[in-house]
Amino acid sequence: MSFNIALTGLAAAQKDLDTTANNIANVNTTGFKESRAEFASVYASSVFSAGKTKNGDGAQTTMVAQQFHQGSLNFTQNSLDLAITGEGYFAMSEELGAQDFTYSRAGAFKLNKDNFIVDAQGNFLQGFPVDPSTGDTTSVSLSTSSALQIPDASGSPRATTNVYSSFNLDSTATAPTLAFDHTESATYNSSTSTTVYDSLGEPHILQLFFVKKDPTTDPNEWQVYATLDKKPFNINGTDAAPIGPITEFGFDSNGNPATTGAAANPVTGTTFDAFNIPAGVGAGLSTLLTNGATFPNNVALNWRDEANTKPPTQFASRFEVKALEQDGATTGRLAGIDIGSDGKVVASYSNGDSTYLGQVAMVRFSNSQGLQQVGNTGWKKSLTSGEPIAGEPGSGTLGTINSSALEQSNVNLTNELVDLISAQRNFQANSRALEVNSTLQQNILQIR
Numbered sequence: 099m100s101f102n103i104a105l106t107g108l109a110a111a112q113k114d115l116d117t118t119a120n121n122i123a124n125v126n127t128t129g130f131k132e133s134r135a136e137f138a139s140v141y142a143s144s145v146f147s148a149g150k151t152k153n154g155d156g157a158q159t160t161m162v163a164q165q166f167h168q169g170s171l172n173f174t175q176n177s178l179d180l181a182i183t184g185e186g187y188f189a190m191s192e193e194l195g196a197q198d199f200t201y202s203r204a205g206a207f208k209l210n211k212d213n214f215i216v217d218a219q220g221n222f223l224q225g226f227p228v229d230p231s232t233g234d235t236t237s238v239s240l241s242t243s244s245a246l247q248i249p250d251a252s253g254s255p256r257a258t259t260n261v262y263s264s265f266n267l268d269s270t271a272t273a274p275t276l277a278f279d280h281t282e283s284a285t286y287n288s289s290t291s292t293t294v295y296d297s298l299g300e301p302h303i304l305q306l307f308f309v310k311k312d313p314t315t316d317p318n319e320w321q322v323y324a325t326l327d328k329k330p331f332n333i334n335g336t337d338a339a340p341i342g343p344i345t346e347f348g349f350d351s352n353g354n355p356a357t358t359g360a361a362a363n364p365v366t367g368t369t370f371d372a373f374n375i376p377a378g379v380g381a382g383l384s385t386l387l388t389n390g391a392t393f394p395n396n397v398a399l400n401w402r403d404e405a406n407t408k409p410p411t412q413f414a415s416r417f418e419v420k421a422l423e424q425d426g427a428t429t430g431r432l433a434g435i436d437i438g439s440d441g442k443v444v445a446s447y448s449n450g451d452s453t454y455l456g457q458v459a460m461v462r463f464s465n466s467q468g469l470q471q472v473g474n475t476g477w478k479k480s481l482t483s484g485e486p487i488a489g490e491p492g493s494g495t496l497g498t499i500n501s502s503a504l505e506q507s508n509v510n511l512t513n514e515l516v517d518l519i520s521a522q523r524n525f526q527a528n529s530r531a532l533e534v535n536s537t538l539q540q541n542i543l544q545i546r
Contacts, residue, residue: 100535106156107528110137113159114521121509122518129169129204129475130507132514136161166466169203169508171500177435178215180205181505184497186460189488190221190476194245199224201461201486203505204475215246219474222246225443225456226490233442233454240488243459246443248435255299256451258426259395261292263306264408266418267320269353273310278341280307280325288417294326295426296384296391299449302327304397308417309343318356318412319348324375326386335375335382345373347401349412355401370401370410427451437501441491460496461486 117135124130140155171181180188187201194214200221207223210216215223222245227236271287279285291305307323321343324331330341347370348356355370376382377393384392401410403421410420430449437443441458463469468482479486492498 101532103154103156104528104531104535106140106158107531108525110135110157110159111521111525111528113137113162115518115525117162118514118517118521122511122514125507125509125511125514127204127475127507128206128504129202130509131164131166131169131203132507132509133162133164135159136163163467164469164471165508167508169505171503172506173503175502177437177501178207178209179502179504180207180437180458181500181503182460182491182497183500184495185462186491186496187462187477189224189240189243189459189461189486190217191224191245192221194222197241199240199461199486200472200476200478201463201469202474202476206504209248213248213250215248217474221476224459225441226459226488228442228454228457230453230455233444233457235457235490238459238489240459240461240486243488244456246456246458248432248443248455249445250432255295255297255429255449256425256427257297257392257394258294258397258424260398260400260404260425261294261304262400262402262404262421262423263290263292263419264401264403264410264421265290265308266410266415266420267308267310267349267412268417269318269349269412269414271310271417273312278307278309278321278323278343280305280323280328280330285309286323290419290422292422292424294397294424295428296387296389297394298389298391299428300389300391301428302387306399311346316348318350319346320412321346326383329386331375331383331386335377336380336385344375345399349410353412355409355411372401373399375399437499439492439498439500441499457490458499459488460491460499461488462496463487 114135117133121132137157138160140158142155143152182203187203188205190200190202191198204217207215207217210220224243225246226238226243228234229236267288274285274287276285286307286309288308289305291303293301294304295301305325309321309323311319311321322345324344329337331337332341333344350356374396377384377396379385379392382393383397402408404423408420427449430447430451432445433448434446435443436446441460443455443458445453445455463486464484465482468480469477470480472478489496
């Protein structure tokens with residue numbers, strides 16, 4: 099019996115050595131979680147055995163338990179390197195569209211030949227669908243997740259539909275006496291310009307001219323003329339003669355936009371309402387284009403900033419542009435990828451556009467120690483781990499994501515070396531017990 103007891107001790111010590119050696123071997127493995135060999139005593143008896151004098155029957159390994167405490171972060175220069183701070187796992191699939199997921203904390207990701215985000219084994223990182231404009235997540239179910247892909251195409255052009263312009267017009271300015279001519283500065287008081295874009299993304303210069311009306315008959319009133327690429331156009335957006343102001347507006351005695359009376363906008367009815375420049379061919383801005391493009395929609399001139407916090411004014415000070423923006427864009431190339439702590443993946447383009455591509459899917463389990471190891475720092479769900487619970491990073495008990503960082507192994511090398519010495523001494527002691535048993539039996543065999 100003592101032979102068997104010593105053999106169980108040797109097996110337990112060997113298991114302890116194997117577990118410690120595996121921890122040491124993976125001390126530099128990204129996302130690795132150390133394991134701990136856990137043992138229990140063996141005791142066998144029957145109802146007729148002498149329980150008071152029964153000794154144990156050795157030791158057995160009950161479990162090699164994984165320890166999922168946080169590893170330290172190693173910061174890098176690669177925005178696709180991701181580390182989880184807190185609870186959670188990345189969801190990975192071996193094939194596009196597959197629902198057999200592997201879960202990992204190793205976030206050393208890269209792009210494959212099709213610009214999908216993958217790990218070193220080619221497994222695809224899963225992401226939740228989001229609204230491309232707002233980034234709002236539309237679903238947090240693993241069944242609706244898909245492989246995250248970074249587009250390699252250029253950003254599509256976007257035709258201008260809104261121009262936002264706010265300014266201060268000089269109340270002390272003198273009304274011009276000559277008819278408006280965009281080539282003669284003496285025929286207008288002030289001007290400003292912005293770049294607008296057609297359907298092909300080609301830029302055009304939209305210039306606005308402000309002409310003060312005769313103060314004796316029309317006090318505090320102004321006319322607005324416009325040109326597109328130095329071509330003047332009338333209220334219909336065409337360059338057909340006669341070229342008149344596209345709109346008029348006025349101010350009250352305090353220099354603020356007038357809303358009633360003679361100074362109100364005679365075209366729209368209310369001062370500084372958005373003025374729509376027609377965009378159609380034949381009676382709109384598209385007629386002025388010669389490159390085969392169009393303005394698909396009317397261009398609205400909004401006499402304010404986009405946030406509607408800076409209205410136009412007419413004070414006794416120099417002409418000043420307070421806001422001048424528009425919502426069009428030319429073609430652009432991919433300029434960068436940014437991943438936030440909430441897992442939102444944002445693509446930035448050289449034309450200033452930003453697009454949300456998805457949100458990194460995160461998963462947690464009721465019992466992480468029940469996960470089944472499958473190699474390559476990955477796990478599969480099991481009966482004891484429970485079903486995966488998906489969610490957005492930073493929500494509930496799920497952790498957050500650190501971009502340009504990797505979670506290092508949580509192995510403490512000093513502790514492992516101490517455990518290695520302890521396991522070695524344990525193995526030697528059990529070997530000594532076998533040797534003593536062998537000596538005793540040899541002595542018995544030599545009795546005559």
